[in-house]
Amino acid sequence: MRKAAFLDRDGVINIDHGYLHQPEQFDFIDGVFDACRHLQNLGYLLIVVTNQSGIARGYYTEHQFALLTSWMKQQFAAHGVKIDGVYYCPHHLEKGHNPYNIDCDCRKPRPGMLTQAIREYGIDPAQSLMLGDKAADMQAAAAAGVARKVLVLSGQALSEEDKQQADEVWPSIYTALTAVQA
Numbered sequence: 001m002r003k004a005a006f007l008d009r010d011g012v013i014n015i016d017h018g019y020l021h022q023p024e025q026f027d028f029i030d031g032v033f034d035a036c037r038h039l040q041n042l043g044y045l046l047i048v049v050t051n052q053s054g055i056a057r058g059y060y061t062e063h064q065f066a067l068l069t070s071w072m073k074q075q076f077a078a079h080g081v082k083i084d085g086v087y088y089c090p091h092h093l094e095k096g097h098n099p100y101n102i103d104c105d106c107r108k109p110r111p112g113m114l115t116q117a118i119r120e121y122g123i124d125p126a127q128s129l130m131l132g133d134k135a136a137d138m139q140a141a142a143a144a145g146v147a148r149k150v151l152v153l154s155g156q157a158l159s160e161e162d163k164q165q166a167d168e169v170w171p172s173i174y175t176a177l178t179a180v181q182a
Helices: 031-043 062-079 112-121 135-144 158-163 173-179
Strands: 003-006 044-050 085-089 128-133 148-152 168-170
Touching: 003 031, 003 112, 031 044, 031 062, 031 173, 044 112, 062 085, 085 112, 112 135, 128 135, 135 148, 135 158, 148 173
Parallel strands: 003 044, 003 128, 044 085, 128 148, 148 168
Antiparallel strands: none
């Protein structure tokens, strides 16, 4: 079985500007390429798991999300990093009639995106880690059996209660260079 680093996107990979869907809005967190290359070199698959309620809310389309994701993966590749998989949840319970307005199993804090990746890639959650910037990321990781749950401070403001759901709290993903070893 393989190990994976599950990465939330907004607040972990990029600065969370809210409902971003265009490359010109995308600002990478300092050190993200170095940190991901380090994790990759240690044998971790890099799996992005991201809630994208902006699709359900009508701020952007799945096609726009796909274009941005392709662009993001190209930026990583240009820095010698392969993003192995991207899983996203387009759902949110909003008012109105919209096919994305459903109560799903994939929206974090539910573990659907992680469990799907675990199945599809043959990942051992006991050897894996989750890097997120919200309590919902930690809850999804715990529900999926991911052994190491890390909150980063580069995204959302976190309460002490939020921090208690994590095994570790780092300033940003860049800390992986020293905190994750073979």
